[in-house]
Amino acid sequence: MEMPAVTALALLFVGVFTFVTAEQKNITAESGQDVTLPCRAPNNNTIVVEWRRADLDEYVLLYRDEGSVLEEQHPSFMNRVDLQDRQMKDGDVSLILKNVTVNDAGTYECHVVQREPSPKKRLINNKPICIMDVRVVDPPGQTGGDTEDGGKEDGGKEAGGKEDGGKEAGSVGLIVCLLVSAVLLVAAVVVFLIYRKHKQQSQDPYQPPVEMQPV
Incomplete structure (x- = not known):
């Protein structure tokens, strides 16, 4: 009786905490352009998207399925960032960064929170699913x-x-x-x-x- 309980607990742990190995990509943009940082979540159950830059404490973008969260957003990204698809269809959580400057250069990470089929379970990905190294040059x-x-x-x-x-x-x-x-x-x-x-x-x-x- 103990083994099935342990097995069930292990399966539950694997089901709730699933980590996706993120591959770091390099993106070079010209100053003044709008840049898309492509990223796709593993399924369509994303309810929270969090984009951060490694050298900043505040969010670049924090988005819930009901809309953007402006609290704790870094001032330099106000009115300059958005999701490519707010409906996040097919797991699309790509970030649009508008009118980039050399100050936008850095490493961007995307984290997501997803809803499991059971309403009481949420898939929390503590590791970034996408890592983008952005370099901005003058045209x-x-x-x-x-x-x-x-x-x-x-x-x-x-x-x-x-x-x-x-x-x-x-x-x-x-x-x-x-x-x-x-x-x-x-x-x-x-x-x-x-x-x-x-x-x-x-x-x-x-x-x-x-x-x-x-x-």
């Missing part, structure tokens, strides 16, 4: 993708123009410098020659005129 062009390329291209042209102008100005300056140097050199030579001639003249001894002797 091309928003942080300077095309604009940055264009800017680089225009900037390159502008830099090239400045560089050519700088080279031209440098060439003109070099020519002017050479001309000034040449003029100064010529002037120095002229001054030196004048000085030398003047010095030679000043150093010549005075020679009196030769007197003619009578024959």
Whole structure:
């Protein structure tokens, strides 16, 4: 009599607490998009859906079969999250996250509470049935993708123009410098020659005129 009782208790335990191994999936979204985190419960008897993010204490979304529960919802997700199908048909408990930003990146987990055929039993899944690792990136062009390329291209042209102008100005300056140097050199030579001639003249001894002797 004891063995059947133990067996029945074991079957009851297995029937009430059923754990589903969740496979972690990676989702990459662009900033500003609406993103769906797909998740499906094992059957159609879901009465409570709980979406959480691992690094937050508050809920991302807490949904009962009669509607959303806003208490303890994280403020950043207010009016930005919803179930893909509020009727949760075919166990669909996928989460829609609207207008994502880089601050929405993180690991999301979905937990469910399900009703068993017996009205006094509820299937409580303590482990997440879905784990989503969400990564949010900026779309091309928003942080300077095309604009940055264009800017680089225009900037390159502008830099090239400045560089050519700088080279031209440098060439003109070099020519002017050479001309000034040449003029100064010529002037120095002229001054030196004048000085030398003047010095030679000043150093010549005075020679009196030769007197003619009578024959």
